[in-house]
Amino acid sequence: MGFWExxxxxxxxxxxxxxxxxxxxxxxxxxxxxTIKQMATNVQAEINEELRVHELHQNLKKAEQQxxxxxxxxxxxSINELSEAAQSVTHSYKSSDQTxxxxxxxxxxxxxx
Numbered sequence: 001m002g003f004w005e006x007x008x009x010x011x012x013x014x015x016x017x018x019x020x021x022x023x024x025x026x027x028x029x030x031x032x033x034x035t036i037k038q039m040a041t042n043v044q045a046e047i048n049e050e051l052r053v054h055e056l057h058q059n060l061k062k063a064e065q066q067x068x069x070x071x072x073x074x075x076x077x078s079i080n081e082l083s084e085a086a087q088s089v090t091h092s093y094k095s096s097d098q099t100x101x102x103x104x105x106x107x108x109x110x111x112x113x
Contacts, residue, residue, distance in 0.1 A: 056082055 001009075017025055059078035066075075
């Protein structure tokens with residue numbers, strides 16, 4: 001939107017809403033625009049992450065087809081990323097299991113006393 005278009009919109013808004021309600025309407029529209037921009041940014045980030053995951057899966061399939069021998073550096077990097085992600089999930093799962101066991105053990109110790 002150019003300056004003159006924005007000026008016309010403000011003048012029409014001033015005539016329709018009046019000087020009392022115009023600032024409130026402008027703030028509401030600004031909040032809507034901010035919310036829409038945030039949603040668009042979130043959607044874009046999710047799509048980029050899905051594309052990255054899809055690319056990693058394709059590289060893993062290529063590596064499996066090549067028998068995991070003589071892999072290109074790109075394929076090796078993808079496999080390493082997937083391995084690290086799998087290990088981090090495994091570690092967090094194990095640590096949450098250990099924490100649950102510790103809570104249960106301490107709870108059992110309190111009940112037995």
